[in-house]
Amino acid sequence: MDTWYAQNKERSLANQRAYRARNPQNARCHALRYAAARRKFVQGLKNKPCLVCGVQFHFACMDFHHTGDDKHMDVAKMASTSSREAILAEVNKCVVLCANCHRLVTHLERIADDGTREEPEHSQQL
Numbered sequence: 366m367d368t369w370y371a372q373n374k375e376r377s378l379a380n381q382r383a384y385r386a387r388n389p390q391n392a393r394c395h396a397l398r399y400a401a402a403r404r405k406f407v408q409g410l411k412n413k414p415c416l417v418c419g420v421q422f423h424f425a426c427m428d429f430h431h432t433g434d435d436k437h438m439d440v441a442k443m444a445s446t447s448s449r450e451a452i453l454a455e456v457n458k459c460v461v462l463c464a465n466c467h468r469l470v471t472h473l474e475r476i477a478d479d480g481t482r483e484e485p486e487h488s489q490q491l
Contacts, residue, residue, distance in 0.1 A: 400445050403452065407444040408455055417466035428467040429459035 367426060370377060385392040411427040414420060421427075429440040443452050462470060 366444045403447070403449065404444045406449060406453045407440060407452060407456075410452075411461055415466050415471050416460045417462055418469065420463060422463050428462055428464055429433040429456060430467050430470060431459050433458060 408424040411424040411429070412421075413427075415422070415427070437455055438447075440452065440455050440459065443455055447455075
């Protein structure tokens with residue numbers, strides 16, 4: 366952090382709030398561009414094959430699966446609100462799976478966590 370900002374943090378924040386109040390349309394456009402850039406960044410991170418089946422689908426069909434218990438937030442939600450650094454920190458806790466494999470892995474993890482092997486009633490109808 367540069368020294369001017371550190372010394373004038375409150376003043377800088379007040380100036381930013383005043384600018385946004387005077388120019389709501391410009392501030393909104395900037396926020397939308399910033400969010401779009403972060404979404405595109407996340408889409409690029411999904412541009413790899415599924416760890417389970419090895420198939421690479423369209424980014425909309427690829428999910429981030431958290432491998433540990435230290436999940437802070439869904440990466441999809443972070444794409445619209447968080448910095449690239451925060452997104453990368455969360456993505457580093459994940460593996461990329463296709464939507465089908467992600468559903469199956471999550472289901473198997475839940476069964477293992479519950480300690481039961483019973484399937485839900487609705488799946489027996491299929």
